[in-house]
Amino acid sequence: MYLEDDLLQLSGLQHLLYCSRQCALAYMELQWADNFFTAKGILMHDKAHSDKREVKNGVVIERDIYIKSYALGLVGKSDIVEFHKSGAQLIPFPVEYKSGKAKNDNTDKVQLCAQALCLEEMLKIEIPSGAIFYGKTKNRLNVEFDNALREETINLAKDFHNLIESGITPKAQASTKCNNCSFKELCLPELTSGKKSAKKYLQSIVTENNTEN
Ligand code: SF4
Secondary structure (H helix, E strand, O other): OOHHHHOOOHHHHHHHHOOOOHHHHOOOOOOOOOOOOHHHHHHHHHHOOOEEEEEOOOEEEEEEEEEEEEOEEEEEEEEEEEEEEOOOOEEEEEEEOOOOOOOOOHHHHHHHHHHHHHHHHHHOOOOEEEEEEEOOOEEOOOOOEHEEEEEHHHHHHHHHHHHHHHHHOOOOOOOOHHHHHOOHHHHHHHHHOOOOOOHHHHHHHHHHHHOOO
């Protein structure tokens, strides 16, 4: 069990799964960068958080819920938690808003599962599933919190703590992921991965600028 002071931002998990360097830049070095994708995501989150509570077709909808787990060592906010009636119980159903479309990796699912694990610990109730709403495609993807996803989420939370405790920002691993990365300007992957010398990197920038002008 982690202590209050050890809790890390739950949102860091998706960054870690995407790229450990991105995660370290954001959560260890506290450098933040917005690109079009993240700015759009923030706008969608603001919209999702506009009305705190409503009841629709018998479902209680709570927005912007503060969540935490001492077992995972995570703290954060849930965009929306729907409470569905099942017999005498209300079963929480977390819903996360994303600006883009469904991804091939588990980054969004892990973040949602971490929210569910926090809610389970706080409310002492099992949460079997949740959903991710994608703004670009306007579809809602149901996510089952099976054992494999739970295990992946728990292991990632441990890796997140290990990364922060190490105090070491990993070197860049330049890949196609870098093209859509909001940290590219801060990270300088071609330079910091060692694939290009500082001299060649600066020369390529000068050439690019001359071509644009
Ligand atoms: S630019 Fe590439 S290496 Fe750098 S943080 Fe982003 S994904 Fe990671």
